[in-house]
Amino acid sequence: MSARAADAKQGWVWQLLVLLAVGSGVLAVVLAHGLAGRAHWSAFLALALALVVTMQACRRTARLRPSNPASQRLADLIVPLLFGAAILVTWEVLCVAVGVPTVLLPAPSLIAARVATSLPTLGADFVQTVIRAAIPGWSMGCLAGFAVALLCDRFDFLRRGLMPIGNFISALPIIGIAPILVMWFGFDWQSKAAVVVVMTFFPMLVNTVAGLAAAGHLERDLMRSYGASWLATLVSLRLPAAMPFIFNALKINATLAMIGAIVAEFFGTPVVGMGFRISTEVGRMALDMVWATIAVAAIAGSAFYGLLVLIERKVTFWHPSLRSR
């Protein structure tokens, strides 16, 4: 009861601050656009007000200790959102009010408009780079890395020989093989998928081998006392224990796959694809289109990553890092 009363007492100040922050942010953007191209003091004043209020709102909200987990989660969501919005508003107001050249930095509104008007192009690029190159390459690389890790686990000689090599190769700038693979597999998506396969193979290998060693001695002894075979031990003990490591590799590889597919396109593509779009539009100084492509890539990358995190929570629900929530 008293906790709820405390919640209520803390309640209205931060809510008011959040509202004020959003309001002054909107005001700053409106002022900047109304006086477009003129560095007018009122826009900057509104921006400064928005930033100060946002800072206070973030501080207040971060300090909240609500009694129920739902409002805690809400507070944990509001703070980064406010922070992100503040950066976006600052970017917008400074770009519009100061009149920053688009070549240097287009305003967010300009990028959003560009995304809206060139959806078909961006969609085709997305299919070419993400659906055709990144995801198949990622799946193949992860599967191959996983399979070789199982082999390494079965044959210790292979593990001792391959692990140092794998660790060494993980530290190399693998992206450099892109021009070679483009020569081997042609300009189209096959070569990009191949780059992604090579880039994602070693993180998966190294992580899975580490994960398969993660099961405790006690549990292994238990399996041995049951007379469990290698396969039974693997399926019912060691693979589940390795899951946090495997998901770690899957998440690292999701980012690597996007990077690999995009950068490989810098070395030659058909006239479609995110990397192609970025490199040609940069050449034509159409920076808003480049930023639009990057926005799509960012959303796709984050969605890919977020999906993996969701699956990970379902699979490794037993892990201490998730149970403590």
Next chain:
Amino acid sequence: MSAAASSRAVPRKAGSTVPVLVITAMIMAAWYAACLPMNNDLPQLARVTGLAERYQVSWAIERPVLPAPHQIVTELYNSTVGTRLFRETADGVVLNPRNLVFHAWVTLSATLLGFAMGSLLGIVIAIGIVHSRTLSKSLMPWVIISQTIPILAVAPIVIVALGSIGLTGLVPKAIISAYLCFFPVAIGMVKGLLSPDTMQLDLMRTYNGSVAQTFWKLRWPAAVPFLFASLKVAITISLVGAIVGELPTGAQAGLGARLLSGSYFGQTIQIWSALLFAALLAAFLVVAVTLAERLTLKAMGSRP
């Protein structure tokens, strides 16, 4: 007899030198064997008969689809040791751009500058996040999200945008490297600075230690091992950032430029030798950080 008994009593830790050598040899053998099938369609092999002769030719083609390892090493030797390192110009003696060392230096300088900037930024962000609840709630999620987007795709923008305000050459590449390598440092340092447990922090509190004192005497020393683990990751991706940063400017200088010009002109051996040099550079950088780690930890009195 007794030696055998003692070796059975204490199981000798299985080394990995022999397996690594065996597997490396197997990879090399497979590589040499693959040279003929990979290069089979090239005109140089059209009229050669006999397997041994065909292999001999396939290992010495000028622009092969897959060069033999010794061709790569020879090219690397010729373009580093075998080429004059310095050149006399009107401005005095400069590094010779025909020498691969010149390109490696261009890339390395951007890598090191970016690494320094990114690591500093990462450390500062981590200190802020550890000491301010507001920052940890507002900034930390964005630091993590910033890594789920393909950052390297931003490289051309950084190059062009900074180029439009007159910044070219070293600094834009270093900024890309810095952006890539601040993340592992920030994450590792947050972990490290939070690693002292409640007992140790309570002890500092009973001493009435200030925040600064707690930081310098407890948090920072506790974070140093974490820092070096992150620095090893950071220096390798810093190198990747510098190489990719050289792509959009067109092939001017640097290892990335060598890769690009090699792919324009079909100079496969040049690509492979630039790759090998980049690999050696990466290994050298990691070893350097590891050495610094050993020296620092030794000076701090930790035992291996």
